[in-house]
Amino acid sequence: MSSQSQPLHSLHSLADQLSNSDFDSIPIIDLSDASESGTRRQALAGHIRNACLNAGFFYVKNHSVPTETVAGAFQAARDFFDTTSEIKQSVDIGKSDNFRGYMALLTENNVPSNKGELHEAFNLGLDPSLGLAQEGGSAGELQHSENLWPSDQVWKGATGFKQAVLDYYSAVLKLGQVLFPLFALALDLDEHFFDEKTRFPAAIMRLLRYPGIPPEQRDERIPGIGPHTDFECFTILCQDAVGGLQVQNKKGEWIDAPYIPGTFVINIGDQFARWTNDIFVSTPHRVLPPTSTRYSIPYFFGCDHEVPLIPPSTCTSDERPNKYPEIMTAGAYVKSRLDETYTVSKVAA
Numbered sequence: 089m090s091s092q093s094q095p096l097h098s099l100h101s102l103a104d105q106l107s108n109s110d111f112d113s114i115p116i117i118d119l120s121d122a123s124e125s126g127t128r129r130q131a132l133a134g135h136i137r138n139a140c141l142n143a144g145f146f147y148v149k150n151h152s153v154p155t156e157t158v159a160g161a162f163q164a165a166r167d168f169f170d171t172t173s174e175i176k177q178s179v180d181i182g183k184s185d186n187f188r189g190y191m192a193l194l195t196e197n198n199v200p201s202n203k204g205e206l207h208e209a210f211n212l213g214l215d216p217s218l219g220l221a222q223e224g225g226s227a228g229e230l231q232h233s234e235n236l237w238p239s240d241q242v243w244k245g246a247t248g249f250k251q252a253v254l255d256y257y258s259a260v261l262k263l264g265q266v267l268f269p270l271f272a273l274a275l276d277l278d279e280h281f282f283d284e285k286t287r288f289p290a291a292i293m294r295l296l297r298y299p300g301i302p303p304e305q306r307d308e309r310i311p312g313i314g315p316h317t318d319f320e321c322f323t324i325l326c327q328d329a330v331g332g333l334q335v336q337n338k339k340g341e342w343i344d345a346p347y348i349p350g351t352f353v354i355n356i357g358d359q360f361a362r363w364t365n366d367i368f369v370s371t372p373h374r375v376l377p378p379t380s381t382r383y384s385i386p387y388f389f390g391c392d393h394e395v396p397l398i399p400p401s402t403c404t405s406d407e408r409p410n411k412y413p414e415i416m417t418a419g420a421y422v423k424s425r426l427d428e429t430y431t432v433s434k435v436a437a
């Protein structure tokens with residue numbers, strides 16, 4: 089099906105109505121109908137629309153990413169973070185021009201008045217070996233480039249690690265490509281609206297490990313990850329069963345986003361909020377330091393770097409003029425946000 093979608097309800101009136109309501113839980117959306125056409129697909133897009141206009145967060149089930157692929161990625165994360173600091177330092181983010189590689193504990197800080205965050209990370213982007221990355225890009229934009237992989241010489245698990253991580257990366261990339269047309273329908277756009285804009289998607293993935301600490305040793309200024317919004321269009325997050333992720337509603341209350349087996353958590357990022365003239369909401373979230381080691385894998389999905397973030401016609405009106413008249417490309421926007429957040433690690437590198 090490719091036709092311009094029929095509006096589900098008036099997008100603007102629903103956006104106004106939902107911006108005046110609040111949420112105290114996060115909806116679970118069944119993606120079984122993602123491959124359907126007609127009314128079932130429209131109904132699915134309607135559920136996604138309500139979630140994006142209200143909480144900015146939802147779970148998806150029946151997403152078709154194989155369980156073994158997810159388990160393989162978590163095992164790879166455990167194996168990597170359990171190696172030596174020498175192996176981790178061999179791929180330190182300080183060696184990357186592009187935010188790729190390993191970040192040690194406390195080197196990230198979403199809230200400048202804090203003292204760092206209690207997680208370590210391994211960052212990667214669209215890997216050239218997948219044959220999808222675009223060369224070059226304009227000055228000031230985020231560039232596609234090589235990832236930093238540990239070599240076989242320093243770690244005998246290196247090849248298996250890369251394979252498991254890229255298997256997961258490719259599977260979640262496909263899920264992102266299933267979601268973009270549904271977001272288009274949710275915005276009353278032709279479902280192919282994003283196709284040309286996501287040929288070389290800015291898809292940055294992170295393996296995260298939060299060490300467990302006893303509650304009495306928690307320092308308020310050292311969160312697991314401090315309150316923040318994500319930068320890209322949307323995030324596909326897989327978390328283990330430990331818990332600690334919380335989402336802030338409009339009243340300022342922190343709502344738990346617990347582990348639900350077999351699901352991913354999807355949340356809207358600032359690029360989508362800006363692009364949709366704030367019809368989609370990008371919601372603050374944080375992770376409390378867990379009492380036992382926690383692993384998670386966020387995957388940040390953006391559009392091609394050179395795409396200008398101009399709100400589509402369905403997102404503006406006389407009553408809702410464009411709030412962001414300064415036109416930025418997606419790549420320049422994300423780079424400016426990464427530069428702000430990653431100052432700590434660059435100084436430390």
Ligand SMILES: O=C(O)CCC(=O)C(=O)O
Pocket residue numbers: 294296313318325327333373374375384385386
């Ligand atoms: O670890 C999590 O559950 C959330 C991570 C997160 O919010 C992020 O990396 O942006």
Ligand SMILES: [Fe+2]
Pocket residue numbers: 316317318323373386
């Ligand atoms: Fe986040």
